[in-house]
Amino acid sequence: MYQYIIYSIFFLFFENIIHVLGTWKFYQKSEIGLWKIFIPVYNIFILLKTYNRPIWWIFFLFIPLTSIILLFILWMDLMRSFGKKTKKDMILFFLSAGIYIYYINFFEKIKFSKIEKEKKKEDNIGILLAIIFSFITHTYIIQPFVIPTSSMEGTLLVGDFILVSKIHYGLRMPISPISLPFTHNNIIGFIKSYISILKWPYFRFPSMQSIQRNDIVVFNFPKDSNHKIIDRKDNYIKRCVGVPGDLIYIKKGVLFVNHKKESFFLKKQQAYLIKTENIPLNIEYIKDKMDIEDVQFIGEKNDEFFYQIMLTEKKAIQIKNLFDNIIFIKKYILPISFQENYIFPNNYGWNRDFFGPLHIPKKGELIRLNLKNIHIYNEIISYEKGVKINNPLKKYYKIKNNYYFMMGDNRHNSYDSRYWGFVPEDHIVGKPIFIWMSIDWNRKKPFNFLSWKLRWKRIMTTIDGKHSYLYLFFLFSFIYSIYFFFIKK
Template sequence: MTAAIITLTLYFVLSHFGLYLIFKKANLPAWKALVPFYGTYISIRLIQKPVWWIAVYYIPFVGFIVWVGIIVELLKHMGILSYWEHALGVVFTPFYLAYIGLSDQYQWKGHQFVQDYQKSKSREWADAISFAVIAATLIRAIYIEAFTIPTSSMEKTLLVGDFLFVSKVNYGSRIPNTPIFFPFAHHTLPLTESTKSYSELIELPYARLPKFQPVKRNEMVVFNFPAGDTVVVQHQNQTYYQMIRDYGRKKIWNQFDVITRPVDKRENYIKRCVALPGDQLQIKDAVLFVNGKKAFRPEGMQLSYLVKTNGGGFNREDFLDRDITEVRNTQVPNLFEMHLTDENLEYIKSLRQVEKVELASKKLGFYDDGRYMKNPIFPNTDTTSWTEDNFGPINIPFKGEVVDLSLENLPIYEHIIRNYEGHELSVKDGKIYIDGEERNQYTIEMDYYWMMGDNRHNSQDSRFWGFVPEDHVVGKAVFVWLSIDPNRSWGDLNKIRWDRLFKLVHSEDGAYQKAERN
């Protein structure tokens, strides 16, 4: 945080020093450049731009576009017309303004000089493209971003092939941790497997702009994958921590490339927020309970069922029409595993060839069998026998909560203390040490959330890796603007799901409830 504050302070001090020198060359009282707000106003009047530029300048992040415009126009008025020199001025503003202010090579040319300058067609295109890239990058980073749904974890609420917009302003736009990055790339440069698309030269602490609303229970939220802080490059679809549990740390580090990522560059996930800070959550036989009551059950929620038939087959077109897309043969003849909504469950039961349908629920202790992954369910230890269908109860931590620590419950809070809130954690001789001090209590520093997919038996979510910290929350899913069915050919008129175009994501979620702190 200290480095970020020093960097920003130097940026603005040096930038205004450059303005001070330019004001002198423009025969203006140079001291005006050093007066907050007033110096900006004088700069805009000096380049003869409309007064509304001032209002826009102070809109968070949009104001950066105005700042770029001010710099470019000042350079033009100093006789600097080259595209690349303008680019240098924008990227290295504090140093470049000071340089031209101190150099005798550059003098104030005035507004008439700028008016007489005629751009070439290629230059007009270059300026237009540059403006579009800067504007789109800022909008994407701060206001609204387009996402696609690549997996079926939210079926049948959100479908594979849905294209949706996510608002970042509802929960308060998060200031990027890594503000230096390649436009339109998340964490990896295009056409590469592991080349970073961002620089860690400047890393800013967690901060948000004012929010319009808090995260509400049952909203669909985009967030950075909490377990994505460390990544095995060759197996990015698996969590590093599960691979460590399955194969051992030494083997993973010796055989693969392991990298770390800052919070804002971790993979983006979208799930339903089913529990808020202060809630208590439990799952019994695949039924979710929050604060002791049955939780909201989305209309499109799916569960896995074992379907026994008499040997008769199924009609593929009927399945496509009903959007039954996850059907798997088992090793038992005439036994299928299907992921079904309540409506499709009744349809399957009504078929003459179906003899028996039962929920494929995992009982407590299912993963105790060594044939399966090692401790895949949070808190990922041998101390519980929880499964994705029988889980908890567990309390969702909230900011300011004081929790008692013991060796038994430490696995629940370990990631919070060490990874999310940045403290040193160790256990010596049966005692817990935080930042070198023996502790039996800990005060939670952030709010946390519990996220689950609507496709409950085909979703990697909080049941596997735990709480989602508030600083990982990206935004709120708003609406689907396009939906393409991957199971249909392009010659099929139903390839585009016409009924989903411009569909509001939150129109069918039911009433929201406020969190109640226990």
């Protein structure tokens, strides 16, 4: 915490230097005492008071990005008060990212002209404040996400728009605090949306609750090689099936945690092989009437048709009962002898359906390293210490962080911890709490807006689907309509 505060103070001090260098002549021409110009925070307070801005805006100064926005507003106030208020001046100011004020300060003769304070309350400021408060909410409280892949079906569907709480598991303060608002890591292609040179130390506030086994969690993808800063790595969402200290393994596609079979839940999906004779499977009916999207036609031979479909056990039974021409429908489980490529860790001979046993490291735990487990823990040691251990014999290592094991509910169509390993606790983003919108779109052509369909049963529901608040949306819309069309007039 202290390191984070120190970094923030240094940044505020650096901002103050930039502010003073670019505006000292404006202060002098305004007959403000020279000593007042150089005092951090107080010099901003003077401008807020001078230009009739709310004094509480001073709090924006203590958040790196909002402090930059606050400085820009006050710099524009200064420019206007010295006659620099034409469209040309404003365009030059924004195109130069504020550097234009240095040109005015050092190279132009400026004369102070008092402006009416009432003119300072532009409508645009209200819009700007709304953006700032939205950004603060987005960064520090609740962040919206959209589900882009099917790895969490059928719990979360492609096209679900969810809200993720950043405070349930403890608010992680921004590590890369300077970025374009409402962007994550890239703008277009590989153009980064953040300044990677500025990097704050990791700090997380105490959590409201700890991550429990089977919680759905949003986290930063640990193996994202395109972004080195933790909070700018790609966002993933999976179910936490293993917490620190757990022992997990998978047999015949069934997960065991601490030697106990996982609790059965209806929405878990796996790959099923289906064989029909004489007549192909009615895929259109399956997709339209049963909300099943992941259907793959394998081939046809001697009037027999073969398919692979991602299904829950309940829907597998429904399909079997619906179609009389089905010869068999069974889970597609890889044999134990099959070694799947890119499975974690390498060279262990595991696959998605036969995996482990694997121990999940816990903070403070002392691990005895040997030739058998060095491939598992060397990544952790490299992450925590920045070095690798070549000769593990007779060496112990004390784990510095908690780690988690994540899996998708769509077990046979999920790129998860089985393939890339553990999630460190500093990569945790937050807890999904709400589905505020759900759109069923064509997955091959997602931008074909005419094909979009609203999933009304999922809109304004909790993640577990137990509670729906759609009626509140209609109630609010009704009240707002009455106010807008009748009372406001």
